[in-house]
Amino acid sequence: MKQLKLSNQLCFSFYALSRLVTSHYQPFLNAIDLTYPQYLVMLSLWEHETLSVKALGKLLMLDSGTLTPLLKRLESKKLIKRSRSKTDERIVNIQLTAAGTELKARAADIPEKISCSMGFTPEEYQTLKPMINDILQRNQEA
Known part of the structure; x- marks a missing residue:
């Protein structure tokens, strides 16, 4: 049952990333x-x-x-x-x-410090931010 492997779960990736980002802010x-x-x-x-x-x-x-x-x-x-x-x-x-x-x-200066501490490139930011916003917006409207 490959679909039930933790490593295949998008929700876990989002959860882990959210915790990681928050820990960088702390x-x-x-x-x-x-x-x-x-x-x-x-x-x-x-x-x-x-x-x-x-x-x-x-x-x-x-x-x-x-x-x-x-x-x-x-x-x-x-x-x-x-x-x-x-x-x-x-x-x-x-x-x-x-x-x-x-x-x-x-x-x-916190946003810049976060980008540096997480190693985000400007290109990654410009790719990820609109994708995440789009997912949030589509699911808020649902």
Whole structure:
């Protein structure tokens, strides 16, 4: 039953690669006192400045039950602030604080450090990134 060999499983390759990539981020994120999921939240906010919890969840493909504890920890670090929308109290908006904005400069070289530490060539990046995005998009729409 060749189809049940671990080495033939695409899911295992994705899983192992995900763990490897995350492990490469860890020393750089430790230096700025963020976990990998917190870093993803901060990347989203550095790009958009203000997001609702719902919009952030959609961007990160996370539900509010997963996001809420993450946001509480970032708020306790004084990197973000959460507030209810003035026009609709059901909506919780997330904004960067001054400290959250300042952290962006300290994190600016992380993507380049990751490429170097993983040995990615620009060609590999240009090939892999669109393929991965396409797979994600096709499966989000399904």
